[in-house]
Amino acid sequence: MTTTTVFWCEDSLYGILTGVYEAWDSRLGHDRVRLKTDEQDSLELFCDYRQVKTDASKAEKVLGTIRERLGEEAFEAVCYAAACEDSGRADAIYRMVVLGLHMKNGQQVVNCLQNPCVSLVMRLRTKAWHEAHRYMGFVRFEELENGVLYAQIEPVCAVLPLLAPHFAERFRQEHWVIHDKKRGLMAVHPRGTLWVLADAGDLNPACLERRSGREREFQELWKSFCKAIAIEERRNPRCQQGLLPLRFRDCMTEFQETV
């Protein structure tokens, strides 16, 4: 009886890619290995478990190979898919890479939607892209007393690294911070330089309480604009909720009660 070896990776892009490296490198055969990211609550019988230690240099190698052999689109798809929370994604990424590297033209792998693994990666890519795109609009900055723009988000996918480049381009001359409350991470962008990902534990809560002088005024102006722009005769809360689900509204200015 053959046993399957399960490679257990950390739940992050680099974790998964290190897993891909290790699984390939183990030379056990592609159908005898599996990748897993989720918690170890129920172990399977007849399986070997191997803990994968995340190694940035191995992950970079895999990433470089994907970019070179499978093309820019596959590279982007893998990065976006890794940002989703889906238990099957690590294994699907592995299978997609294996398939792509065995194809005559690796760039075609993203079109091979008959394959369930490629299909899953591409669907996850769309999901994460969609979430990131929504947040490009739904992020609400507040101006703090020291001139820093501060926003909070609670995304279902880890979209912060996908979101930050957009705001870095848009607000190049601003200090801004986007705080992912769910994951305890933040993207910090000091004026005119590159953005960095940091641990949100470093935030000073007292500093966040002090808003700038005109902040309140602009919030009120925005709320009244949102109210005035709706046409009463066309009222359609269901449509609104479909396009802007309730989970986003906690962090959005226009849906907060005036105190």
Next chain:
Amino acid sequence: MQVRVPENLSLMEKLNILSDAAKYDVACTSSGTERGNSGKGVGNCIEPGICHSFSADGRCISLLKILFTNECIYNCRYCLNRVSNDVPRAAFTPQEVCDLVMGFYRRNYIEGLFLSSGILKSPSYTMELLFQTLYKLRHECGFGGYIHVKAIPGADPRLIEMTGYLADRMSINLELPTAEGLKRLAPSKSRTRILTPMRQVQNRMAENRNELALYQNAPRFVPAGQSTQMIIGATPESDYQIVSVAEALYQKFALKRVFYSAFVRVNEDSLLPALPGGPPLLREHRLYQADWLLRYYGFRAEELLSEEKPNFNVLLDPKCDWALCHLEQFPVEINRADYQTLLRVPGIGVRSARRIVKARRLGSLDFPDLKRMGVVLKRALYFITCRGRTMYPIRIEEDYITRNLLSVKERLPLGLGEQMTYRQLSLFDDFNFSVSSESSGRTACGLSAQ
């Protein structure tokens, strides 16, 4: 005439009045242009556009949609801001608009500005105010975000041209689909006066494309293209007329978009239709569906509608409706049909058609694959085969397919296998007797007599 704009309104009051007055304008889109940050100012544009919020009517809020002033010298019957209405009037100053835009944009509330205006004093005077505002915003505030501005018909062409270099999109409202309607409801506007600036913007854009081909850094004129909007349901035009007008605008004026706005009765006026059922939202929806078919699916207006069939089917979308009338072209084999043919299948959109065309080069496709690719099988299954087979045993027959398409929930087609001859009796079926045109009451009697 006297100007009725009070001097001492606060910014909040002005914003309330002037956004309320702008809410009937459609086209809150921010797509169609890609521009990086200038490095000095604030803002950029991205090609697909971004929605920043959704209002209680489910429409997207992407731009700060305001009128510069709701003071107006015209008396268009459908408009809330017509000169004879007693509504609170207000006007921004260019500086106030800039403050609002910059304050909102920095907080990521908006993608840019949508600036329209009532006619203050004269078209040229108003256009100049709009120009000043845009100039200030672009050059003094360094604003690099999206700007959609209305060109005012009748304004000096030079002003329109200068404004076009500052904006991303320009639009001139067609107001009503036909010249007769316009004459009836907006006597101070005329079709030629609306179409002249539209042609001007079109020509200038074409010239600008040539300039840009030569000099990459030449100033860009209306890079996101030109659009227009018209009111649906205020005048008695048929859908066929409206779709034909839209098609002509796309072909002859190279418009990027035509927007349709369901008529909302805001004024009491004998020339306006009463709409007891509210604004014609379903009709608007069908027109947008048809608009997409014109722009992305290669349909022509006369394929969708005709003089004999001037209005859209209420129950079915235009594409299903078309397919049901052209069953001789179906079923289509997914693994062989060309892209244009795939696009015409109900349930297959631009994206899924592209995916199919790319994926089938690498191996043949079956129904589960199609489902994963995003094809809406509950609509498509009547019109397609995979490897020569349909998904279920179905009949390519108009009323059979219609009945199944009309069922809201996804379900297997009625009468599978053995029960193929079974057919559910409904009030609208007429297989043993023909519905005479006399009365529907007789039909019901006929049914109960059976």
